[in-house]
Amino acid sequence: MTPSETTSGRWAALDRGLAGAMRGACLAAFVVLIVLVTTLILIRFAPLFSLGWADEIVEMAFAWLTFLGAAALWRTRSHFRVDLVPGMLAGTRMGQALEILLSLMALAFFLVFTYEGAVLTLRTAMPSPILAWPKALWYMIMPISGLIIIGYTMRDLWLLFRGRADLAGEAVKEGHS
Amino acid sequence: MMTAAIFAVLFLFILLGLPIAVCMGFTAVIFFVVLGQADVLLMLPARMYSGTTSFTLLAIPFFILAGNLMNTGGMTQRLVHFAQCLVGHIRGGLGHVTVVTNMIMAGMSGSAVADATGTGVVLIPAMEKAGYPRAFSAALVGAASTIGPIIPPSIPFVIFGSITGTSVGRLFLGGFLPGVLMGLFLMLTVAILSKRRGYRREQRATRRELMISALQATPAWGAPIIIIGGILAGVFTPTEAAVAASLYALIVGMLVYGEIKPADLPRILWETIQNTVQVMFIISAAGIFGFLLIRQQVPMTFVEGLMSLTTTPWVVLLIINVILLILGCFMEAIAIMLLTIPVFMPLIARVGVDPVHFGVLLTLNLMIGLLTPPVGMCLYAVSSVSKVPLWPLAKELWPYIVALTVCLGLVTYVPGLVLWLPNLVMGVAR
Numbered sequence: 001m002t003p004s005e006t007t008s009g010r011w012a013a014l015d016r017g018l019a020g021a022m023r024g025a026c027l028a029a030f031v032v033l034i035v036l037v038t039t040l041i042l043i044r045f046a047p048l049f050s051l052g053w054a055d056e057i058v059e060m061a062f063a064w065l066t067f068l069g070a071a072a073l074w075r076t077r078s079h080f081r082v083d084l085v086p087g088m089l090a091g092t093r094m095g096q097a098l099e100i101l102l103s104l105m106a107l108a109f110f111l112v113f114t115y116e117g118a119v120l121t122l123r124t125a126m127p128s129p130i131l132a133w134p135k136a137l138w139y140m141i142m143p144i145s146g147l148i149i150i151g152y153t154m155r156d157l158w159l160l161f162r163g164r165a166d167l168a169g170e171a172v173k174e175g176h177s
Numbered sequence: 178m179m180t181a182a183i184f185a186v187l188f189l190f191i192l193l194g195l196p197i198a199v200c201m202g203f204t205a206v207i208f209f210v211v212l213g214q215a216d217v218l219l220m221l222p223a224r225m226y227s228g229t230t231s232f233t234l235l236a237i238p239f240f241i242l243a244g245n246l247m248n249t250g251g252m253t254q255r256l257v258h259f260a261q262c263l264v265g266h267i268r269g270g271l272g273h274v275t276v277v278t279n280m281i282m283a284g285m286s287g288s289a290v291a292d293a294t295g296t297g298v299v300l301i302p303a304m305e306k307a308g309y310p311r312a313f314s315a316a317l318v319g320a321a322s323t324i325g326p327i328i329p330p331s332i333p334f335v336i337f338g339s340i341t342g343t344s345v346g347r348l349f350l351g352g353f354l355p356g357v358l359m360g361l362f363l364m365l366t367v368a369i370l371s372k373r374r375g376y377r378r379e380q381r382a383t384r385r386e387l388m389i390s391a392l393q394a395t396p397a398w399g400a401p402i403i404i405i406g407g408i409l410a411g412v413f414t415p416t417e418a419a420v421a422a423s424l425y426a427l428i429v430g431m432l433v434y435g436e437i438k439p440a441d442l443p444r445i446l447w448e449t450i451q452n453t454v455q456v457m458f459i460i461s462a463a464g465i466f467g468f469l470l471i472r473q474q475v476p477m478t479f480v481e482g483l484m485s486l487t488t489t490p491w492v493v494l495l496i497i498n499v500i501l502l503i504l505g506c507f508m509e510a511i512a513i514m515l516l517t518i519p520v521f522m523p524l525i526a527r528v529g530v531d532p533v534h535f536g537v538l539l540t541l542n543l544m545i546g547l548l549t550p551p552v553g554m555c556l557y558a559v560s561s562v563s564k565v566p567l568w569p570l571a572k573e574l575w576p577y578i579v580a581l582t583v584c585l586g587l588v589t590y591v592p593g594l595v596l597w598l599p600n601l602v603m604g605v606a607r
Contacts (some may be wrong), residue, residue: 026450027443030238037235038424040415059230065238066461068228069454070198070344079196080455082552086194102195109203117222142222 011155015075018148022072029065033058053130060138067141071148100160107153114146180475181210187466187516188507197512198458201466203578208469217472221465223415228464229457232416233339238453239419240288240330241427243400245445245452247285248295250430250437251395256281257299261393269371270379271304271363272317279321280360283328284401285422289547293322293555297562309376312573315563319555319570320577321363323544328356330404330422333514333543335415336460337536340518344533345415346408347606349532352601353405355541355588362580370576396429404559409602456511470519480524490528494589497521499541502582505546509554513543530592533606537595538588545581548574 036054043051073079086102091097121139128135181202202225210218210220247253260277267273275296282292297318304314329349338345343354370376383392400422407413413421430437437445470476487493504513517539525535547555550571560567588594600606 023447027446028455030446030450033235033238034242034420034423037416037420041413041420044417055459058232058235060588061257062235063226065450066454066457069450070458070461073451073454073458077515078451078455079198080459081194081196082191082507082509083194085550098193103195105190105203106194106199109199109206111200112206112218113221115224116218119219120222139222139226142226 003049019072019075022068022075026065026069026072029061032061033065036061056128056131056133063138064141066146071145071152074149075152079154096160096163101158103153103157103160107150107157110146110149110153114143114150117142117146179473183469183473183475183570191508194365197509198235198462198586200573201459201512201516205465205469208473212473213289214472217468224464224468225461226464228461231339233335233345233414234457234460236335236345236416237332237456238328239416240332240335241291241452242449243285243419243422244288244295245449246423246426246430246437247282247400248291248298249441249445250426252285252394252400252429253278253282253295253435254299255390255394255434256397257296257303259390261379262387262390265379266381268378269367269369269376270432271300271307271309271314271374272367275300275304275314275317276321276324276360276363276367279318279324280328280356281397281401283325284405285330285397285426288332288452289322289325289544290554290558292325293319293558296322296564297559301551301559301563307377307379310557310573311563312565312569315371315559315565315570316573316577317363317367318563319548319553319559320574320581321360322548322555322559323581324356324359324363326429326544327352327537327541330415331458331540333510333540334536336456336511336514337518337540338415341522341532341536343536344599344603344606347533347599347603348536349405349408349415350602351537351595352540353598354594355537355584358587358594359541359581359584363577363583366576366580375576377580393523395516396433399429400425405460411605413422459509459512460515463512466516467519476520476523479520480527482496483524484527487552488528490530492537493524493528494530497524498538498589501539501542502545502549504544505553506549507552507564508546510543510546514539531596531606533599534592534595538585541581541585541588545578548578548581582602586596 039056040051043049070079083170086095086098089098117139121136121143124135126135126137127133128138186207187200187204190204192195195203200223209215213407222387233276257274257278258282260274261271264273264277278300279292283295288363297315300318301311301314305311329352331349331352334348334352337343338348403425404418404422407418407421408415427437483493483496501513501517504517522532525532547553550556550567552558556567556570556574559565560570
């Protein structure tokens with residue numbers, strides 16, 4: 001096995017591990033949402049006990065689901081986009097240049113998002129009203145997801161510069177399996 | 178000028194192929210920096226985060242989950258069989274079956290793309306086997322699926338209600354008659370095309386076959402009864418109805434029809450998460466883009482500009498419809514909704530159009546956009562299911578697009594079609 005194959009093997013293992021972790025965390029957040037929202041509804045009809053804290057956990061689970069899910073979908077390039085022009089230019093040098101440009105624009109946005117998300121998380125000192133947990137727990141998913149997205153965007157850029165955009169395509173197929 | 182520049186940059190990014198959510202966020206970042214307001218970027222994560230915290234928006238994952246459970250749990254097949262026994266004997270029978278199935282499915286799922294995929298998988302091969310051209314079948318499935326978000330429940334209505342503060346219950350009720358009207362217009366189009374092209378009739382089902390198929394489909398009818406009945410009776414909010422529908426679909430799929438196995442659940446949940454996140458991340462990014470529009474006073478500028486041209490409500494609605502139909506050709510429906518609502522709502526208030534009426538006509542308009550190339554989500558979905566290339570499919574779609582546009586005209590200029598039912602059930606809004 002050559003050193004480069006070992007390195008790519010490690011990257012692939014890291015990618016699989018991260019994908020599994022994101023999928024697992026999203027599924028856990030969704031199950032929490034289902035259980036708590038269902039319980040909240042049942043309690044409204046049969047007020048046997050109070051579950052005031054549940055609203056805060058529901059908010060956290062929904063935010064974690066959205067942002068971590070966004071990172072998982074970024075990995076497989078499954079976000080909505082109009083692929084008319086990229087589709088027309090696919091396989092050409094212009095197409096490759098366009099994909100590089102798009103990745104750079106996305107990178108610029110997620111750098112701002114991650115930095116500002118980290119600032120918000122670190123500066124938020126107030127606790128949540130009911131559970132009195134640090135509110136940073138709710139916000140921290142934004143810089144975490146942003147970092148993951150930046151990592152995958154860098155991977156895509158690296159593959160595009162090496163003319164191996166097809167490998168990013170493999171990830172897309174895997175994501176829909 | 179600023180309005181034009183913002184939207185020009187946004188549409189350029191969209192056409193280049195940047196993901197829609199990133200287009201919105203990146204446009205906002207660029208304009209805040211260029212205008213020397215970079216300090217506002219501190220608000221970016223908070224604005225994006227707040228987009229995900231509405232309890233009303235929680236209805237989205239649950240309606241998607243209900244749709245996925247219904248498609249996997251065998252409800253779709255039984256409804257198709259029932260519709261076949263009911264209207265299959267009319268000329269172009271399976272065409273009418275497609276429309277009727279989608280009207281019933283519309284009462285369970287809130288997503289056109291989910292309906293297009295769910296019914297397409299069952300109906301397109303069945304129609305092809307019965308001798309209908311595949312492009313005709315695929316086009317009809319796509320057109321009929323647009324009824325989904327008009328007959329309640331509806332994900333676009335949930336989003337519209339959550340952004341504008343309009344009652345989602347009133348929107349759900351307001352969509353009922355226009356949804357039925359869409360179905361009737363599509364059936365009329367099928368009848369005309371079938372007569373011209375000489376499509377066959379199916380053998381009329383016997384009374385016994387009709388009864389058996391109705392009986393088999395009975396558990397499937399429970400979902401719309403729970404959703405619509407629950408909201409009508411004031412028992413459920415839309416989010417609660419979505420949860421109840423998901424639980425009901427799970428119970429029917431697992432225990433009554435026995436087609437959902439515990440091992441299927443992680444896949445169904447993961448598909449639901451993916452569909453939810455695609456929508457929610459755009460909603461989240463729209464938070465920062467909407468903030469840019471408001472800070473640059475874009476809605477006010479747009480209202481003043483249009484009001485200087487005309488103040489006649491029907492002309493204003495005509496202009497809005499034309500703008501939305503054009504946007505619908507190039508953008509995804511939820512994105513258009515999030516972009517245009519902050520701009521159009523002040524205008525609508527100024528000319529005295531009821532927000533429920535506007536919400537329904539806006540959604541119907543955007544549903545037509547799901548069918549129009551080059552960017553039409555239902556067009557892509559049925560093309561993928563049927564393997565019919567995009568352009569032959571688009572060619573087959575135009576009679577239905579005309580029918581739906583006539584329907585849009587009626588809904589736009591006869592507000593009673595939308596407002597009669599909510600006013601009857603919930604009283605006239607003050």
